[in-house]
Amino acid sequence: MRLVTAAWTGQKQEQEHTAFMTERGLVPLAWLNEKKGMNWETDILTLLQSGRMDALREWYYGKGAEILDSLPILPDDEVRYGALYRRPGKIIGIGMNYLEKAIELSGRPPGEEPVIFLKPDTSLIGPEDSIILPDGAGQIAAEAELAIVIGRTCRRVAEEEAIGAVAGYTTSLDMTAKDIHARNSRFLQRAKSFDTFLSLGASLSTPDEYANLSELAVETVLNGEVMHRNTVSQMIFSPTFLISFLSHIMTLNPGDVILTGTPGSVYIKPGDQVECRIEGMKTLTNLVSL
Template identity: 45%
Template structure:
């Protein structure tokens, strides 16, 4: 199942993405499957997403496809939701060339950082370049959305607490970070420095994740590309690693590293492109 949030009449509304268009979760709740919340964050908080997906995959899809739809061309995406409790990221998580694949990971543990929810924007919303930085980069990454309250999750069970996948863009004030490695957090926490969406895709839609490529795209040109199979720290490890540190909550987002970053300037359009996913893109403004 693929879900999104659309901007409609000044509001942001949760939808299911079908082959024919978008169906409001409000419509699903009143005519097909009753929901406690019709917004994506509410579905996660209420632990309703799994049950909705089971219904959808076992007969509900046909019912949804008969409901009133919003045409693709009439839709304006919003961020899937606005206020996650935690946004985590890790760095340097891809082997860059074939000879690296036989090597040991460069660190025993991944480099990690957090972003506040004030960094968050949705598809096609502006990345604002801060006046105090002259060198901002953007990185395409696969995001994991946590679906359950969890702590100390073993790797063997880690993906069971993941609600879905989402494309993300992680921005960094590279010149600020270059002044001092301890400024990593500061360099990543400016407003509009995290974008995600447009679709939240449940795990059952993506059974061959290792084969997928992630691309950082600038103005239509692929700047960096790599396959998920070339991650140094694999997805189950990443979830387990963070759950060992802290309780993970529904709606928490974990970025899993980038194939590479691109310098961005005013007027650019930067994108995260992942095989089989709707492309996430954002314009840049100073």
């Protein structure tokens, strides 16, 4: 099952709501409620926090997909995509999680534990929103990453059980003020925290969309050119390991987001277009401005 957050023409104040991403096009969840007498929550964060995402997925793989085929779709030219949601409880970043990237940055193989940091929700933007380069921050890098969306509360979960906590996956772009971080490694949190320094994709793909997650490729794209590409299998710490590891530090709640690290970063300047491309997800694209 694939969901998106979008606004569309004719909606009151063009508010962002959830729609199914089908092969025919987008079917708003609100239309399903209206035309079939259902009462699903119409935004992804509320679906997660109410504990009803699993029920929606079960409905979809029952008779739901067939029912959606009978409903109208949104015209493409009337749709504006947004971030999955704007106020996650926690956004947790993982640094240097691909072997090639870790050696590039540190000159040596990684340690035995992940590098973690937090992103404030004020840094969050969505598709087509502008990445604003802060004055005096020096060089800024953008990093495409697979993001994990947590679907249920978990604490001290075992790695073999961690997949059960995943609601789905999405695209993300994580920005870093490289010059600030280079001055002192302890400045990492500041370098990651500027407004517009995290873009979160519009689409959520549930785990059943991927028969083999390890083969999934993540691409960092600059001005239409793929600059870095690697697969989940090349992560130093797998998605399930990260969930387990983090859940032993802090309780993970529905709607929390884990950024799993980048296959490679690109320096960005005003006028650039940067993308995160992952198969089965809507490409995340942002422009860069001052």
